[in-house]
Amino acid sequence: MCSTPRGSGKSRPAERFHEETDYASYSAMLRRASRCMDRKDRQQEAQRKRDREHEESSQE
Known part of the structure; x- marks a missing residue:
């Protein structure tokens, strides 16, 4: 799964964008x-x- 870091059995919590201008985390x-x-x-x-x-x- 893409949202799960390797080795952990848990999925990561959804990242929240605190501001609409938070382009760094959005582009990441x-x-x-x-x-x-x-x-x-x-x-x-x-x-x-x-x-x-x-x-x-x-x-054949």
């Missing part, structure tokens, strides 16, 4: 979410590639 949250989505995309692409290779090898 966006960077974390972006990294998380990129990682999921890479995992899904790798899984699709493995599935395709498995399918091709089973047809």
